[in-house]
Each structure stands twice: as structure tokens, then as C-alpha cells.
Amino acid sequence: MTRTEASRMSADERRNQILQVAIKLFSRKGFSGTTTREIAQAAGISEAIIFKHFATKSDLYSAILDYKCHEAGLEQSFSLLHEAIGSKNDYEIFYELTLNAITHHEKDPEFLRLLMLSALEGHEFAEMFVRRKIEPLYEILSEYIAQRQKDGVFRNDINPKLIVRAFLGMITHHSMNKLLWDSQQRILKVSDEEAARAFSEILLSGIKKNREENSNVEN
Amino acid sequence: MTRTEASRMSADERRNQILQVAIKLFSRKGFSGTTTREIAQAAGISEAIIFKHFATKSDLYSAILDYKCHEAGLEQSFSLLHEAIGSKNDYEIFYELTLNAITHHEKDPEFLRLLMLSALEGHEFAEMFVRRKIEPLYEILSEYIAQRQKDGVFRNDINPKLIVRAFLGMITHHSMNKLLWDSQQRILKVSDEEAARAFSEILLSGIKKNREENSNVEN
DNA sequence: GTCTATACTAGGATAGAC
DNA sequence: GTCTATCCTAGTATAGAC
Incomplete structure (x- = not known):
């Protein structure tokens, strides 16, 4: 052969x-x-x-x-999520999700490009991908966040979906930047782990309740 | 006539x-x-x-x-920034910057599309825009953040440029989403003010030092 | 300043031989 | 399965009349 x-x-x-x-x-x-x-x-x-x-x-x-679309399915992330969500280990969840996404974007840079290009060019593919993969991700994540708000662990004055958007924004924007400019050392060059750590830290500290707020809550 | x-x-x-x-x-x-x-x-x-x-x-x-490029200059943001940075009113800075960007993207949706498309298609324009507008923005913002870290107000275990990236990521990703999907009520529909508030809150709380951390710091 | 007509190239697609 | 040759349409660009 x-x-x-x-x-x-x-x-x-x-x-x-x-x-x-x-x-x-x-x-x-x-x-x-x-x-x-x-x-x-x-x-x-x-x-x-x-x-x-x-x-x-x-x-x-x-x-x-x-x-x-099949290859780059978020199934991996989904199963990762389901596992982690049971444990309620917030940091683990966000860190793993972030690192997972970033390394995936790195391994398969064509995917992001195709997705963005087809979205901008108005190809039905992008819309389908959003409907079938992104929307469910929003659902799962925002439900988890809503739950943690009810638990009293996350502050409850921010729309969970906006939190998800902020989170996914950090990740995809970072990957896009890496894809487009960072190879030329423009702006920023950090390891994926450092980025994942930073994003999860920011997000988590950003949405967790302060301890003092926690104690003198009004009802 | x-x-x-x-x-x-x-x-x-x-x-x-x-x-x-x-x-x-x-x-x-x-x-x-x-x-x-x-x-x-x-x-x-x-x-x-x-x-x-x-x-x-x-x-x-x-x-x-x-x-x-001329029309959509970030000059407005820059002057906004310079003003605000003197005052060290962190929330004001991030909120105004965010709202400013989001409403601008809304008013001029073609700009984002042109920028993204030309970046993906590898047109020199995008690179120029990044060099002339985005990189300076990174500089100003990350310097401000570094300063606030020295002031002991922001936690200093996160690379300032990564913070800027997280911040810009939330904003641009949100605008892109609005542009591409939200008009069809997909995923999320919120006012610009609510989004700006959420993003600034998340970011700021995410990078501010905790009071207790603040007191038992190791050196 | 504007049009019609047209030159010319490039791009998508096919027929038919091997 | 593959090629060469070719068709046809669409696309950029120009000439020249009004």
C-alpha cells in the first residue's frame, strides 16, 4: 500500500x-x-x-x-460540564472549560475562522452551529449559575446569561486574537494555562458574593 | 439646489x-x-x-x-479614559468605556463587520487598525491597571494585559453577538446599560482585592 | 458626469478520451 | 479516477459617444 x-x-x-x-x-x-x-x-x-x-x-x-461541526462539537465540554456541575467546584468548572476551549481553538484554528467567516457572510451554517451548540451551552451554564445564585454563593444581581456571555467573550476573543495577531508577538503572549487561570479567576471573583455582603443581606 | x-x-x-x-x-x-x-x-x-x-x-x-478607520477612531474613548483615569473612579472608567463601545458598535454595525472580515481575509487594514488603535488602548488600560495594582487596590496576581483582553473580549463578543443573532432574539436581549453594568461589575469585582486578602498579605 | 457597448479575464462547471 | 479541452457566465475594467 x-x-x-x-x-x-x-x-x-x-x-x-x-x-x-x-x-x-x-x-x-x-x-x-x-x-x-x-x-x-x-x-x-x-x-x-x-x-x-x-x-x-x-x-x-x-x-x-x-x-x-461534528469534529468540533462541544460534546467534550458538555460532558466535562455535567461531571463538574455535580461537584459544584466552581473554579474547576470554569478553568477546565476555558482551557479546553482555548486549546481546542489552538489545535484547530480553521474552525474558528470558518465559523466567523460563515457567520459574517451570513451562511446558514453559522446559525445552525449557534442553535445546536452555542445555545445549549448557554442554557447549561446559565442554569448552573442561576443555581449557584440561589445557593447564595454567586451574587444574584446579574443576569446569568450575561455572565455566560462575558465568559465566552473572554475566551473566544482571546482565541481570535491569538489566531490573528499574537503569533507575531503583537500585544500579548501568554500560555494557555495562564490565560485560563486569569479568565476563570476574574469571572469567578467577579460573580461571587462578598462575605460581608453575604452576612448583612436584607431578607 | x-x-x-x-x-x-x-x-x-x-x-x-x-x-x-x-x-x-x-x-x-x-x-x-x-x-x-x-x-x-x-x-x-x-x-x-x-x-x-x-x-x-x-x-x-x-x-x-x-x-x-478615521470615523470610528477610538479617540472618544481615549479622551474619556484620560479624564477618568485621573479621578481613579474605577467603576466609572470601565462602565463608561463599555457603554461607549457598545453603543458605538450599535450605531455603526458596518464597522465591526468590516474590521472582522478584513482581519479574517488578511487585509492589511485590520492589522493597521490594531497597531494604531487597539495596541495603544491596551497600553493605556494595562498601565492604569498596573498602577492600581501598585496602589494595592487591584489584585496583582494577574497580568494586566490579560485583564484588558478579558475586558475587551466581553465587549466585542457581546457586540458581535448582538450584530449577528440577538436581533432575532436568539440567546439574549438586554439593554446596553444592563450589559455595560454587568461587564464592569464582573471585571471590577473580579480584579479588586478582597478586604481580608488585603489585610493578611505576606510581605 | 453619465451612459452604452464591449474587451478581456477569471471562475464554475462539463464532455469525453484514457 | 484522472486528464485535457472547452463552454459559459460573471466579473473587472475601458473606450468613446453624449
């Missing part, structure tokens, strides 16, 4: 190779910024082959997003 | 009109997603006129980004 370079592949191999090459290009230049010519060239094949595997350029794009 | 509709304009008027129309389109569909045909159509003129005013499509795009 040894093979040199781009010689004859099986249909599945070829399809997959095209997918991989196209992911790189679409994630860097967006849908309309990428041509099927480039994709073919980068894959070392003729354009005709692309259209054997994907009826249209749009189909290829959709296939990519679909693929990435 | 009364005029009906798209009849003969002066060169400057026309140029400006093209700019405005193009801003809308480029911000929605990106550079390569927008055609000069569409722009001409939307402006109610022929393509030839566009090329009378801008040598190439790229030139038009650059002109837009340049224009937006």
Missing part, C-alpha cells in the same frame, strides 16, 4: 483529501475568496475531479462546515 | 455616495463577495462611474476602510 505523492487514490481518500485542502483555503479566504482552481492546484489534481466528488462549490463548502 | 433622486451629482457627492453604498455591501458580503455590478446597481449608476472615481475595486475597498 505504499504510494508516492498524489497518485491514484480511492474515491474516499480523494474526497477526504479535497476536503482537507479546501478547509485550509476556505478558512483563510472565505467562500467567495477561494476558487476551485486553487483548491485543485493545492490538491495536485484537476478541477474536474473536485466536481466529480462535489456537485458544486457550495456543496463542497457545506460538506466542510458539516464535517467541522 | 433641489434634486430628485439619483440625477447628476457633483464629483464629490457621487464619490461619497458610492462609498456609502459600497460600505453597506462590503460589510455584508466581504471584498470578494461583493461585485462592482451590485455596487453600481445599488447606487443607481453604471459601473463605469465607479471606475471613474476609484481606479480599481481594491482602491474602493481601501478607501472605505480608511474612511471608517
Whole structure:
């Protein structure tokens, strides 16, 4: 089964190779910024082959997003969450979630790019991803926060969903910055662990009740 | 000087009109997603006129980004900051900055879109904007934070730049979300003031020293 | 300042041979 | 499975008349 370079592949191999090459290009230049010519060239094949595997350029794009959506599912985070939430170890929850997200963004930078680009370009994919992955995440997290507010551990004068937004904002903004600028040492260069620690600390201290507030509460 | 509709304009008027129309389109569909045909159509003129005013499509795009960069300067925030920083009224600083940013993003949604799209597409504009506007903002804010850490008011175990990043992350992520989804009532719908209040509260409480920590500090 | 007409290139997609 | 050749449309850009 040894093979040199781009010689004859099986249909599945070829399809997959095209997918991989196209992911790189679409994630860097967006849908309309990428041509099927480039994709073919980068894959070392003729354009005709692309259209054997994907009826249209749009189909290829959709296939990519679909693929990435499964691969980059937040299932890992979800299970992490469910586990942690039982324990009510707040710091653990936020730290692990953050570190998990940041390292994931790092390992798969194309995903963030594709997501952002497709969102800005108004592709249905982004909306689907939000509906199927982000909204549930909001639900779980904000419910947990609401619970901790009822427990009297978190201050209850902030909308839980706004807390989630603040939290996800820190994370995604940080990842975007890393993706776009930090490689050139612009602005900031820190380890993922340090970032995760900082964000969890800020968020948690930010939403925890002060002890004194706690004691002279009005009802 | 009364005029009906798209009849003969002066060169400057026309140029400006093209700019405005193009801003809308480029911000929605990106550079390569927008055609000069569409722009001409939307402006109610022929393509030839566009090329009378801008040598190439790229030139038009650059002109837009340049224009937006000036218009959307953070000067307002900077002067706001300088004022506030003297007073050391921490909450005021963060709240005003946040509200200012959010309302600005709201008033000029095209700006965020153009910035993000050009950043993702690797256009030099985004990099320039970061260098000229964002980096200075980081400097000012992180210096202020470092000062407050020295004052013993903020905890000093978090990198000031990471704090700035967390802060800007909340804000821009929130604005992006509003831009992309919240109009459809997805996820979250809150007033700008409530969001600004939440973000400033979280951040500030998150980075302030606890009173007890404050008293039994080790050196 | 504006249009119509058009040149020219690039991009998506297909036919048909191997 | 793959290529070459090619079709066709869309896209940028220009010429020249009004």
C-alpha cells in the first residue's frame, strides 16, 4: 500500500483529501475568496475531479462546515460540564472549560475562522452551529449559575446569561486574537494555562458574593 | 439646489455616495463577495462611474476602510479614559468605556463587520487598525491597571494585559453577538446599560482585592 | 458626469478520451 | 479516477459617444 505523492487514490481518500485542502483555503479566504482552481492546484489534481466528488462549490463548502461541526462539537465540554456541575467546584468548572476551549481553538484554528467567516457572510451554517451548540451551552451554564445564585454563593444581581456571555467573550476573543495577531508577538503572549487561570479567576471573583455582603443581606 | 433622486451629482457627492453604498455591501458580503455590478446597481449608476472615481475595486475597498478607520477612531474613548483615569473612579472608567463601545458598535454595525472580515481575509487594514488603535488602548488600560495594582487596590496576581483582553473580549463578543443573532432574539436581549453594568461589575469585582486578602498579605 | 457597448479575464462547471 | 479541452457566465475594467 505504499504510494508516492498524489497518485491514484480511492474515491474516499480523494474526497477526504479535497476536503482537507479546501478547509485550509476556505478558512483563510472565505467562500467567495477561494476558487476551485486553487483548491485543485493545492490538491495536485484537476478541477474536474473536485466536481466529480462535489456537485458544486457550495456543496463542497457545506460538506466542510458539516464535517467541522461534528469534529468540533462541544460534546467534550458538555460532558466535562455535567461531571463538574455535580461537584459544584466552581473554579474547576470554569478553568477546565476555558482551557479546553482555548486549546481546542489552538489545535484547530480553521474552525474558528470558518465559523466567523460563515457567520459574517451570513451562511446558514453559522446559525445552525449557534442553535445546536452555542445555545445549549448557554442554557447549561446559565442554569448552573442561576443555581449557584440561589445557593447564595454567586451574587444574584446579574443576569446569568450575561455572565455566560462575558465568559465566552473572554475566551473566544482571546482565541481570535491569538489566531490573528499574537503569533507575531503583537500585544500579548501568554500560555494557555495562564490565560485560563486569569479568565476563570476574574469571572469567578467577579460573580461571587462578598462575605460581608453575604452576612448583612436584607431578607 | 433641489434634486430628485439619483440625477447628476457633483464629483464629490457621487464619490461619497458610492462609498456609502459600497460600505453597506462590503460589510455584508466581504471584498470578494461583493461585485462592482451590485455596487453600481445599488447606487443607481453604471459601473463605469465607479471606475471613474476609484481606479480599481481594491482602491474602493481601501478607501472605505480608511474612511471608517478615521470615523470610528477610538479617540472618544481615549479622551474619556484620560479624564477618568485621573479621578481613579474605577467603576466609572470601565462602565463608561463599555457603554461607549457598545453603543458605538450599535450605531455603526458596518464597522465591526468590516474590521472582522478584513482581519479574517488578511487585509492589511485590520492589522493597521490594531497597531494604531487597539495596541495603544491596551497600553493605556494595562498601565492604569498596573498602577492600581501598585496602589494595592487591584489584585496583582494577574497580568494586566490579560485583564484588558478579558475586558475587551466581553465587549466585542457581546457586540458581535448582538450584530449577528440577538436581533432575532436568539440567546439574549438586554439593554446596553444592563450589559455595560454587568461587564464592569464582573471585571471590577473580579480584579479588586478582597478586604481580608488585603489585610493578611505576606510581605 | 453619465451612459452604452464591449474587451478581456477569471471562475464554475462539463464532455469525453484514457 | 484522472486528464485535457472547452463552454459559459460573471466579473473587472475601458473606450468613446453624449
